[in-house]
Amino acid sequence: MLINENTEAITWNTHGELEQALLGCSRCHLRQDAKGPTSYNGSPASPLAIVGEGPGGVEDDYGVPLVGPSGQLLDKALASVGVTRDRVYTTNVIKCRPKNNRTPTIEEGQFCAREWLDREMAFVRPKVIIALGSVALKYLYKPDGRITKDRGQWFTTAYQVPAIATYHPAYLLRLTGKELVKAKWEVFYDLKAAVEKCRELAPDYPLQSDVPPDLLALYAGRRQDRQAGHS
Numbered sequence: 001m002l003i004n005e006n007t008e009a010i011t012w013n014t015h016g017e018l019e020q021a022l023l024g025c026s027r028c029h030l031r032q033d034a035k036g037p038t039s040y041n042g043s044p045a046s047p048l049a050i051v052g053e054g055p056g057g058v059e060d061d062y063g064v065p066l067v068g069p070s071g072q073l074l075d076k077a078l079a080s081v082g083v084t085r086d087r088v089y090t091t092n093v094i095k096c097r098p099k100n101n102r103t104p105t106i107e108e109g110q111f112c113a114r115e116w117l118d119r120e121m122a123f124v125r126p127k128v129i130i131a132l133g134s135v136a137l138k139y140l141y142k143p144d145g146r147i148t149k150d151r152g153q154w155f156t157t158a159y160q161v162p163a164i165a166t167y168h169p170a171y172l173l174r175l176t177g178k179e180l181v182k183a184k185w186e187v188f189y190d191l192k193a194a195v196e197k198c199r200e201l202a203p204d205y206p207l208q209s210d211v212p213p214d215l216l217a218l219y220a221g222r223r224q225d226r227q228a229g230h231s
């Protein structure tokens with residue numbers, strides 16, 4: 001069952017309260033096969049938000065988005081445009097890992113994002129959004145959006161925030177040879193465009209720290225809690 005009809009309309013006063021409620025969510029069937037929902041990492045005060053697809057195995061373990069192999073590739077790509085992960089807000093459309101890492105359906109994405117992502121964005125109020133991959137593009141832009149055609153193009157989200165889509169790092173990890181080189185350059189130019197717009201709209205906000213964060217170390221405690229069954 002996708003929707004728990006008994007869901008109550010609840011409001012939260014702070015981003016922290018919202019995160020606590022999210023970590024306890026079991027409003028759809030995806031929760032059954034996940035260790036728990038994943039929330040966000042980075043800074044809720046950032047003018048730059050990255051919205052990915054959904055958690056993989058490492059993310060399910062740690063309870064935060066983009067910390068596994070895809071996240072490490074994202075870190076490198078962001079470093080090439082002068083950004084560290086602690087200075088951006090990173091989240092996903094879908095918070096619970098679908099069984100066997102399958103791609104979530106559009107309906108699953110819409111349900112979870114309306115429960116959580118939309119509310120996160122209302123607190124964070126970023127000035128620029130980077131949509132990573134097809135699931136994020138389809139939710140933030142249009143359901144029939146195609147990442148190969150629409151990446152690199154600016155669009156305005158329902159939050160009235162300018163956004164640009166690029167390939168998800170998980171896609172890059174599956175490529176080799178010339179295809180990989182081409183896709184890496186496309187990602188570089190997409191990220192560069194996003195960072196330039198962000199610097200234009202929030203010139204005083206530093207997007208890079210001297211020491212990049214060790215996200216796995218930062219969330220090791222949450223991982224232990226989840227392994228012990230306290231998500």
Ligand code: SF4
Nearest residue numbers: 025027028095096112
């Ligand atoms: S996928 Fe989203 S709506 Fe479904 S249980 Fe997880 S957090 Fe809740």
